[in-house]
Amino acid sequence: MEFLASDLTGEQDYAAAMQRRLERQQILYDQSHTFEFLLTEAALRWRPGPRELMVAQLDRIASVATLSNVTIGVVPLDVEAHAVPWHGFTLNEDVDDGEPFVQVETMHAYLTVERPEDVDVYRRQYAVLRESAAMGQQLTDFLNSLRLEL
Known part of the structure; x- marks a missing residue:
């Protein structure tokens, strides 16, 4: 079964989209900017791809969180909303x-x-x-x- 949730038209160029995302991430290394990201635990637990992809994404989040100009937070599922x-x-x-x-x-x-x-x-x-x-x-x-x- 093909996963179409993010491409309902069948016209998405995934390679180009990934390249644009990687290019946008370069600004994270510019110390003249600061960034804060909040994610929900549910977003990190949802698996639209294989385990290896999810582990790589978790590793990327952990890596970016070490940058001095970046703050990342996760809102846990077990806290009162x-x-x-x-x-x-x-x-x-x-x-x-x-x-x-x-x-x-x-x-x-x-x-x-x-x-x-x-x-x-x-x-x-x-x-x-x-x-x-x-x-x-x-x-x-x-x-x-x-x-x-x-």
């Missing part, structure tokens, strides 16, 4: 020529949220989720535990 992450979003705070904005990725397009009061909704959502996140050594321990399960 104080917010529901309805969808993923990117909060762009450090904008050179403009105001902060949010990008929301949907199945077929990016939505850009720019109104300050709407951006604040995403800031509050992020802050509440961040309070529950495992970071630092807790993140390392979690990733190691999940890797062993795989």
Whole structure:
């Protein structure tokens, strides 16, 4: 059975998409920028591919988490939820020529949220989720535990 959940049109160029993602990740090594990522444990446990792929992704997360300008947190499944992450979003705070904005990725397009009061909704959502996140050594321990399960 072919996995089509991410390519319902049958027109996706996976090699090109992967290349673009790798190119975008290069900015993580630019010390003039800082990054914070929050993931849910459920996102890390969902396996859209073979175990080897998942272990490689966990290793990549662990590696990126060691960068001094990057913070990564995982919201565990066993903590009381104080917010529901309805969808993923990117909060762009450090904008050179403009105001902060949010990008929301949907199945077929990016939505850009720019109104300050709407951006604040995403800031509050992020802050509440961040309070529950495992970071630092807790993140390392979690990733190691999940890797062993795989």
